[in-house]
Amino acid sequence: xxxxxxxxxxxxxxAAIASEALEKGKAAAEQATRAVQQSYxxxxxxxxxxxxxxxxxxxxxxxxxxxxxxxxxxxxQPSDMVELWTAHGKKQFETLTEQTKELSALGxxxxxxxxxxxxxxxxxxxxxx
Numbered sequence: 001x002x003x004x005x006x007x008x009x010x011x012x013x014x015a016a017i018a019s020e021a022l023e024k025g026k027a028a029a030e031q032a033t034r035a036v037q038q039s040y041x042x043x044x045x046x047x048x049x050x051x052x053x054x055x056x057x058x059x060x061x062x063x064x065x066x067x068x069x070x071x072x073x074x075x076x077q078p079s080d081m082v083e084l085w086t087a088h089g090k091k092q093f094e095t096l097t098e099q100t101k102e103l104s105a106l107g108x109x110x111x112x113x114x115x116x117x118x119x120x121x122x123x124x125x126x127x128x129x
Contacts, residue, residue, distance in 0.1 A: 050106040057099045064092060 068088045075081045 046106070046109050049109075050103070053102060053106055057103070060095070060099075061092075064088070064095070 068084065071084050071088075072081060075084060
């Protein structure tokens with residue numbers, strides 16, 4: 001076999017391997033794109049819900065602080081202030097406990113809805129490699 005034929009054969013084989021790798025990569029990218037599209041809207045909605053809940057909680061906490069400051073400003077005696085501090089601390093602790101539970105649940109939902117994206121992309125690229 002001539003050197004030209006060997007070079008040609010090697011080039012053809014290399015081109016075939018490169019073409020196959022390109023097709024696998026293209027298929028993986030298409031599969032990953034489909035996985036992202038399918039999970040994207042659900043994930044966005046869950047993350048939006050999480051963010052809105054955090055804003056609502058911040059507003060609730062800010063309103064509680066201003067109400068507490070108003071009550072302190074109108075307290076007549078130091079003992080009234082101590083009672084207000086105690087009541088406010090207890091109420092805020094209860095509120096924080098409930099808010100933590102809510103955010104934890106929403107965070108878990110948001111994380112779970114993003115998991116199919118990660119899994120789909122990982123599977124697509126594993127197939128390509």
